[in-house]
Amino acid sequence: MNLQAVWSIYRSEMRRFFRTITQSLISPVLSTSLYFIVFGAAIGSRIQEVEGISYGAFIVPGLIMLSVLTQSISNASFGIYFPKFIGSIYEVNAAPVSFIEIVLGYVGAAATKSMFIGLIILGTAFFFVDLTIQHPAAMVAFLTLTCISFSLFGFIIGLWSKNFEQLQLVPLLVITPLVFLGGSFYSISMLPEGWQTVALFNPVVYLISGFRWSFFGMADVNIAISLMMIALFLALCLGIIWWTFRTGFKIRS
Amino acid sequence: MASIIQVENVSKVYDGGFRALDDVNLSIEEGEILALLGPNGAGKTTLISIICGLVNLTSGSVSVGGHDTIRDYRAARSLIGLVPQEIALEPFQKVLDGLRFTRGLYGKPADPDFLENVLRRLSLWDKRDSMTSELSGGMKRRVLIAKALCHQPKVLFLDEPSAGVDVELRKDMWEVIRQLRAEGVTIILTTHYIEEAEAIADRVGIISKGKILLVEDKDTLVRRMGHREMRIELLEPLASLPDTLAKYSLAQSEDRCTLVYSYEANGERTGIMSLFNDLNAAGIKLRDVDTRQSSLEDIFVSLIEDKPEART
Numbered sequence: 393m394n395l396q397a398v399w400s401i402y403r404s405e406m407r408r409f410f411r412t413i414t415q416s417l418i419s420p421v422l423s424t425s426l427y428f429i430v431f432g433a434a435i436g437s438r439i440q441e442v443e444g445i446s447y448g449a450f451i452v453p454g455l456i457m458l459s460v461l462t463q464s465i466s467n468a469s470f471g472i473y474f475p476k477f478i479g480s481i482y483e484v485n486a487a488p489v490s491f492i493e494i495v496l497g498y499v500g501a502a503a504t505k506s507m508f509i510g511l512i513i514l515g516t517a518f519f520f521v522d523l524t525i526q527h528p529a530a531m532v533a534f535l536t537l538t539c540i541s542f543s544l545f546g547f548i549i550g551l552w553s554k555n556f557e558q559l560q561l562v563p564l565l566v567i568t569p570l571v572f573l574g575g576s577f578y579s580i581s582m583l584p585e586g587w588q589t590v591a592l593f594n595p596v597v598y599l600i601s602g603f604r605w606s607f608f609g610m611a612d613v614n615i616a617i618s619l620m621m622i623a624l625f626l627a628l629c630l631g632i633i634w635w636t637f638r639t640g641f642k643i644r645s
Numbered sequence: 646m647a648s649i650i651q652v653e654n655v656s657k658v659y660d661g662g663f664r665a666l667d668d669v670n671l672s673i674e675e676g677e678i679l680a681l682l683g684p685n686g687a688g689k690t691t692l693i694s695i696i697c698g699l700v701n702l703t704s705g706s707v708s709v710g711g712h713d714t715i716r717d718y719r720a721a722r723s724l725i726g727l728v729p730q731e732i733a734l735e736p737f738q739k740v741l742d743g744l745r746f747t748r749g750l751y752g753k754p755a756d757p758d759f760l761e762n763v764l765r766r767l768s769l770w771d772k773r774d775s776m777t778s779e780l781s782g783g784m785k786r787r788v789l790i791a792k793a794l795c796h797q798p799k800v801l802f803l804d805e806p807s808a809g810v811d812v813e814l815r816k817d818m819w820e821v822i823r824q825l826r827a828e829g830v831t832i833i834l835t836t837h838y839i840e841e842a843e844a845i846a847d848r849v850g851i852i853s854k855g856k857i858l859l860v861e862d863k864d865t866l867v868r869r870m871g872h873r874e875m876r877i878e879l880l881e882p883l884a885s886l887p888d889t890l891a892k893y894s895l896a897q898s899e900d901r902c903t904l905v906y907s908y909e910a911n912g913e914r915t916g917i918m919s920l921f922n923d924l925n926a927a928g929i930k931l932r933d934v935d936t937r938q939s940s941l942e943d944i945f946v947s948l949i950e951d952k953p954e955a956r957t
Contacts, residue, residue: 394719400749404742411737479733483792486697486727487750488719 397489401497402504405471409505416505417512420459424513427455428520431577442579445608448521453604454576455517460510460535461542461571461596465563468502468546473553491637495547502543503536510535523607531606537622538599544629551636570596580612595621649675649724649800649831650696655705657691657855665691667855669705673800673833678826679860680846681835682945688855689835690730693802697727709800723751726798730805730835732785736778740769740788743777744795751796763791766821783814790821801825803834807841819845839945843867851945873938875917877904880930887927893920910938 409416428448436447443450475481484494517523525531553559574596580588591597592613602618605611611618650673657666666688673679681689694700696707698714698721706713712720735743744760764770767787772780777788786806793801803822807815822832822845836842842849843863850860882901893916896905908915924931 394750394752396752396754397750400746403749404738404746407742408737475735478735479729479731480735482699482727482729482733483747483750485699486722486725487747488722488752489750490719 394489394493397487398493398497398500401484401494402501405498405501406504408471409467409501417509420463420509420513421516424455424459424516425520427451428517432520442582443608443610445610446521449523450579450604450608451577452514452517452521452523453607454574454600456510456513456535457538457574457596457600457603458571458576459513460506460538461567461599462563463509464502464506464539464542465546465549465567467505468499468543469550469553469559469563471498471502472547472550473556473559476550477556491633494637495544495633499540499543499547502546503539506539506543507535510539525607526609527606531603534599534603534606534622537626538603541622541626541629544626544633548629548632548636551633570594575600575612595625598622647675648672649710650833651706651708652692652696653706655692655695655707656703657688657695657700658703665855666695666702669852669855669857671850671857671860673831674848675799675831676826676829677847678822678832678834678845679848679850680842680863681833681850681852682837682839682842683835683852684837687852689852690804691855692852693727693804693833693835697725697802698722699727723796724799726793726796726801728786728789728793728801728803728806730808732782732789734777734785734788737776739774739776740764740780740791741773743788744791747792748795753796759797760795763794766824767791768817783810786810786814790818794825798830800831800833803832805835805837807836807838815841873908873910873936875906875908875934875936877906877924877934878902878932879904880932883929889923889927890920893923 428451431451432448436451439447441447472481475484549559549562573591574594575591580591580597580601583591598613598618598621601612602615602622605615605618650671652669652671652673655666655669656664658664669688669692671692681692683689691700695702696709696714698718706715707721708714709721710724712718712724714721738746741760741764744763745755748755748760761770764773767790769784769787769791772784777785780788790803790806793803801822806818810818819841822834826832834841834846846863848860849863849866851858879902883897883904884901886895886897893906896907897903898905906917906920908917
C-alpha cells in the first residue's frame with residue numbers, strides 16, 4: 393500500500409478546498425440560513441410543530457443532508473474530472489499507485505470536505521433554533537457514511553463524464569429532486585397515502601429519516617432499514633468503481 | 646551495457662480498430678540516450694505511453710529494470726519519470742506544491758533539499774511559489790521536467806521535448822539531458838526534428854506506421870551520412886567512358902551529360918584530385934561540379950518510403 397501517495401492526493405485536494413475556502417463555506421452557510429429564514433421563520437411559524445418537534449428544528453437534519461449530498465457529489469466529481477479535463481491525470485496514471493489508493497485519496501478528501509460543511513451547517517443551525525442531539529455518536533456515524541457513499545457516487549460521475557454538462561446533469565436532474573422529495577422539509581407521514589408508498593422508493597428518504605432519528609429519536613422508517621439502505625448504496629458504488637477501474641476504463645485508454 | 650527496458654512483441658490496437666503499434670521489439674540500454682524518430686502519428690507517443698503505464702497494451706510485454714510493467718507495475722513505474730508532450734498542469738497549484746505532490750505519488754518521503762536542487766537546476770527556484778498558470782510556456786515545460794525528476798527516476802522519457810520551444814530553451818534542455826546522462830539516467834526522447842536526434846542521442850530508433858524500422862548507433866548513421874556524391878556536369882555528352890576512368894565506378898546519367906562519383910568524405914583519400922587529373926587527361930571538359938551529402942533525413946525518408954504499406 394502506497395500510503396504516501398494516498399496522503400499526497402488527499403493533501404493536494406484539501407489544499408484546493410482551502411484555496412477556495414470562502415466560496416466553499418459561504419455558499420452552503422448562506423443558503424442554509426436562507427432556508428431557516430424562509431422555511432423556519434416565515435412558513436414554519438404557521439406550521440408550529442411536526443410530530444412534537446418545532447418545525448425549525450425538524451428541518452435541520454434534512455437541510456444538513458441536502459448540503460452534504462450535493463457537496464459530496466460536486467466535490468468528488470469535480471476532483472477527479474478536473475485533472476482528467478486538463479490532462480494532469482497522467483501523473484497519477486504513471487505513478488506506482490493502485491486504483492484503491494486513487495479512490496482513497498480523492499474520495500477521502502471529498503468526504504472530508506462535505507463532512508466539514510455538514511458540521512458548519514449544524515453549527516449555523518444552533519444560531520436559529522434550540523437543538524438537542526439525542527444520539528450524537530449515531531449522528532456522526534450517519535453523517536460519515538453519507539459523506540463517503542455520496543462522494544463515491546460523485547467520483548463515479550466524474551469518472552464517466554465526458555464534459556462539464558454531464559458533470560452537472562446528474563446532480564441537477566436526479567439528486568436535487570430526490571433530496572427535495574426525500575422529506576427534508578416534511579415528514580413522509582404528511583404525504584397522501586399513495587405518495588407515501590412512492591416515497592419509499594426514494595433512497596434519500598432513508599438517509600434523512602435515519603439522520604433525523606439520531607437527532608430526535610423518531611423516524612419515518614425503521615433505523616435498521618435506513619442503515620441497511622445506506623450500506624447497500626455504499627456497496628453498489630464500490631462495485632461500480634471496482635468494475636470501472638478493472639477495465640482500465642475512463643482514466644486509461 | 647545491460648538493457649534497462651525490454652519491449653517484446655508489443656502491439657496496440659485502439660478501440661476504433663486503429664493499429665498504433667505492430668509487433669514492436671526494442672531494447673534500451675542503461676545509461677544511453679535513445680531518440681525515437683518518426684513522423685506524426687508513427688506511434689512514438691503510444692509506445693512511450695505503454696511503457697509508462699498510461700495506455701494498456703493489446704499484446705506483448707514490457708519490462709523496466711527487470712520488472713514487468715503490468716504484473717509488477719509499482720517497481721517498474723518507480724523507475725520512470727515522464728515528461729508528456731502536452732502541457733498538463735493544475736493551473737492554481739504552486740510550483741513547489743506540485744513537485745511535493747508528484748514526489749508523494751511515488752511514495753517517497755519529503756526531501757526539500759532535493760526539490761530545491763531540481764528547481765534550481767531548471768532555473769525555477771525563483772518561481773517556486775508562483776501558480777503554474779502565471780508561468781510562461783517555456784517555464785511550464787520546465788515544470789513538467791522538474792515533476793518528472795522529483796522522484797529520482799532511473800529512466801526519463803521526454804515526449805517531443807522541443808515541440809513549441811525556442812532555441813534558447815532547447816539548448817538549455819539538451820544541457821540538462823546531458824547532465825542527467827552523466828549521472829547515469831537513461832533517457833528516451835521522441836522527436837521529429839532530426840537535428841535534435843543528431844545533437845544529443847547515442848542511438849536513434851526510426852519508427853513509422855507502428856513499426857520500428859531501424860535502431861542504430863548514431864555514429865554508424867553519421868558514417869552513413871559521410872557518404873557523398875559528386876555530380877560532374879559535362880560540356881558535351883560522353884558516349885562511353887574511357888578505360889582510364891573505369892576504376893572510379895562512375896555512374897552516367899541517361900543523357901550522358903552528367904557523371905556521378907561516390908566517395909567517403911571521412912576517408913583518407915577521396916580520390917577527387919586524381920579523378921579530375923584523369924578527366925583532364927582524357928580531354929573531357931566540365932561545365933559544373935556539385936557535391937551533396939546524404940543526411941539522416943535522406944536515410945529516414947528512404948527507409949520510410951522503401952517500406953511497402955505494412956497493412957491495408
